[in-house]
Amino acid sequence: MSLLEMKNIVKCFGPVKALDGVSIRLEKGEILSLCGENGSGKSTLVKVLCGIYPHGEFEGTITYNGENIQPKSIADTEALGIAIIHQELTLVKELSILENLFLGAELTKYGLLDFELMHYEAELLLKKVKLSVSPETKVEDLGVGQQQLVEIAKALSKNAKLLVLDEPTAPLTESETDILLELVKDLRSSGVSCIYISHKLGEVKAISDQICVIRDGTHIGTRKAAEMSTDDIITMMVGREMKQLFPKEPHDIGEVVLEAKNINAWDKANSSIPKVRNASFILRQGEILGVSGLVGAGRTELMECLYGCYQGKHNGTFYLNGEVLSCSSSRDALNAGIAMVPEDRKRHGIVPIMGVGQNISLAGIDQFQSLGFLDESAEANAIDDSIKKLTVKTPNAEIAIKNLSGGNQQKAILARFLMINPSVLILDEPTRGIDVGAKYEIYKLMFQLVKKGISIIMISSELPEVLGISDRVLVMHEGRIKGDLINENLSQEIVMDCALSEGEVA
Ligand SMILES: Nc1ncnc2c1ncn2[C@@H]1O[C@H](COP(=O)(O)OP(=O)(O)OP(=O)(O)O)[C@@H](O)[C@H]1O
Numbered sequence: 006m007s008l009l010e011m012k013n014i015v016k017c018f019g020p021v022k023a024l025d026g027v028s029i030r031l032e033k034g035e036i037l038s039l040c041g042e043n044g045s046g047k048s049t050l051v052k053v054l055c056g057i058y059p060h061g062e063f064e065g066t067i068t069y070n071g072e073n074i075q076p077k078s079i080a081d082t083e084a085l086g087i088a089i090i091h092q093e094l095t096l097v098k099e100l101s102i103l104e105n106l107f108l109g110a111e112l113t114k115y116g117l118l119d120f121e122l123m124h125y126e127a128e129l130l131l132k133k134v135k136l137s138v139s140p141e142t143k144v145e146d147l148g149v150g151q152q153q154l155v156e157i158a159k160a161l162s163k164n165a166k167l168l169v170l171d172e173p174t175a176p177l178t179e180s181e182t183d184i185l186l187e188l189v190k191d192l193r194s195s196g197v198s199c200i201y202i203s204h205k206l207g208e209v210k211a212i213s214d215q216i217c218v219i220r221d222g223t224h225i226g227t228r229k230a231a232e233m234s235t236d237d238i239i240t241m242m243v244g245r246e247m248k249q250l251f252p253k254e255p256h257d258i259g260e261v262v263l264e265a266k267n268i269n270a271w272d273k274a275n276s277s278i279p280k281v282r283n284a285s286f287i288l289r290q291g292e293i294l295g296v297s298g299l300v301g302a303g304r305t306e307l308m309e310c311l312y313g314c315y316q317g318k319h320n321g322t323f324y325l326n327g328e329v330l331s332c333s334s335s336r337d338a339l340n341a342g343i344a345m346v347p348e349d350r351k352r353h354g355i356v357p358i359m360g361v362g363q364n365i366s367l368a369g370i371d372q373f374q375s376l377g378f379l380d381e382s383a384e385a386n387a388i389d390d391s392i393k394k395l396t397v398k399t400p401n402a403e404i405a406i407k408n409l410s411g412g413n414q415q416k417a418i419l420a421r422f423l424m425i426n427p428s429v430l431i432l433d434e435p436t437r438g439i440d441v442g443a444k445y446e447i448y449k450l451m452f453q454l455v456k457k458g459i460s461i462i463m464i465s466s467e468l469p470e471v472l473g474i475s476d477r478v479l480v481m482h483e484g485r486i487k488g489d490l491i492n493e494n495l496s497q498e499i500v501m502d503c504a505l506s507e508g509e510v511a
Pocket residue numbers: 018021022023041042043044045046047048049050398399407408409410411412413438
């Protein structure tokens with residue numbers, strides 16, 4: 006008997022058919038991955054399973070442990086041992102780990118809160134997820150990866166038999182990812198089943214027993230992971246063979262447009278910790294400059310200094326077209342023709358309840374205004390154009406952006422910054438959480454931009470991506486620029502060696 010069977014699930018949002026008859030089956034102690042492009046219906050399927058979309062709001066049946074279940078809420082499915090960890094973290098940041106673990110399920114003795122017992126249980130749970138911090142630590146003092154582990158500990162505290170992870174590793178560093186994947190495998194050995202969603206296909210292949218591919222809400226196929234290559238997964242996802250992941254196009258590179266000289270920056274909270282150390286670099290017109298390095302190398306801080314939005318102490322000089330550039334806000338930077346698409350698009354990017362279109366035109370609204378009037382039709386045309394160009398999957402431009410799938414929200418934010426026609430565009434992890442097909446579209450768009458003479462700085466932790474599309478690569482490590490390499494015959498090994506080498510670029 007299978008642990009779980011979902012049969013012919015159909016789920017609509019108004020006119021949008023997010024799921025059109027999807028079926029999956031999961032055995033005890035098995036890991037099933039869901040793969041599909043942005044907006045294909047992965048998150049919707051697991052939300053149906055977890056009672057977030059209650060019984061009655063979808064068609065089809067769910068059998069769990071041989072019984073037909075009709076959950077009305079997430080509490081119903083938690084009681085059955087099904088736990089979901091969402092694309093967005095849901096911990097209360099101001100509370101401690103312990104308080105989060107037992108929130109709403111506090112342990113009591115004689116009607117009083119039993120702190121000793123909770124502390125003991127919390128320590129056991131933290132040990133299970135290999136997190137060596139005190140249960141009294143505030144969640145906001147933890148890194149994203151550690152918070153993710155607390156989420157899992159919380160699920161385990163509820164005796165989860167089936168764990169659902171929706172893109173758990175998108176914000177994690179490589180070592181945090183390894184810890185998480187090991188943990189999921191350990192749980193499998195102890196009989197816990199898992200539904201896993203990720204756009205990192207290498208990871209998916211390594212961890213799964215079965216892989217199920219969904220496209221446009223329909224079930225394309227489920228196969229044994231061992232029998233599939235990542236190319237097979239991609240072909241099933243996009244419905245055609247993708248011969249090339251990086252559509253590199255020849256383009257002219259001109260004079261130096263931007264120069265950074267001796268940039269230093271210190272930690273926002275503790276100004277004695279250096280984050281960027283004496284970094285200098287140049288950027289030429291029409292160039293794609295890749296900035297590689299591990300998470301924490303100081304890449305984002307360096308670019309935030311340029312963009313005028315770094316919150317901590319910093320110094321050094323930037324020159325734009327030979328003139329000193331001093332931006333004390335991102336507004337200044339935008340006026341100077343510099344745009345930056347932030348890494349954490351959820352936090353710094355979207356206005357959730359505003360329409361997709363409004364979110365897109367937010368920064369570029371000035372260009373549609375004259376004499377105090379807004380040219381609404383020009384704005385609407387530009388919005389439609391962006392939606393098409395970036396293939397943002399949305400029923401219309403008016404729907405609140407929070408209703409779009411995670412990846413499509415990201416594309417909309419990217420569209421926003423492209424609308425202001427910058428001369429220097431900084432992209433911080435532009436393809437995180439974005440599916441392979443859409444990545445390809447974004448790269449193609451980047452080449453269109455550099456052909457128009459725009460210069461691009463791309464921070465990316467994905468080395469294949471950095472090597473696949475950059476003209477030149479800056480390698481950062483612990484705040485220093487360790488390498489400035491022309492991207493000819495570069496390999497991942499050369500870049501890694503350079504990051505860890507002694508010395509630095511003069
Ligand atoms: N609350 C909602 N209201 C309207 N439409 C929705 C809502 N939630 C999801 N959709 C739509 O349903 C489709 C499937 O979305 P879903 O979030 O399941 O995609 P996904 O496969 O998880 O994508 P991603 O990889 O980007 O996270 C999308 O077209 C999305 O816009």
